[in-house]
Amino acid sequence: MEPSTREKLLEVAEARFAQRGFAGVGMREVALAAGLGKSSLFHHFPSKAELYVAVLERVIARIEAHLLPALARPGDATAQIERTVDALIDALAEHPSTARLLLRSLVEDDAFAAGEPPELAAVEARLAALVGRFTALLGAPDAVQTLIGATVYHFASGEFGEAVLGGPLFSAEAVARRKREVKALLLHGLAAPASAPKENAPS
16 A cells, blocks of 8 residues: 555655764755655645654654553563563664664754644653563662664664674664674573672782
8 A cells, every 4th residue: 555645755855864963964855755746745744843743753652552452461470571572673673764863863952943843742751661561570760771782783883784694684684693792681681689709819
């Protein structure tokens, strides 16, 4: 089925905002890339800020669609962590622009020079709710920071990440490997009790 005009605009805008950030993208550019006139773009999104917020809402909704069912299922702590990490990584790997856009939205504090659009607060509240669920699951804010770094940064790292790994980020094999690595880190690294120092160990 052909995507609607609105969906086409959001798809184009997401790729460009992910690549260059809010300030680096023009409305005319988005309209042209979508094969539409600028008036058609403004019909759907009266301002660039509203377009950006709509893109973020779309990205958060995709992440929630993966995460919320995984978080709602019962199970012991280990099973819940494994299932939720898998869901988060699937959400980030599903669209190559998701992680980069999400990372930019977290660190580009000065994106809205003319003031934040009111709709952004609702997006931020949804993101904060997901972070809160992860904090409750992992038991520590530091663990959540580590999880964000190991997942969001990983899939946002582009050519640099591929150079470090020596291969693609989004292949099925690479995604499965990232799941194993992150779960091992959370379950056996952060959650493992620190071993007591041995007495009389050589210095």
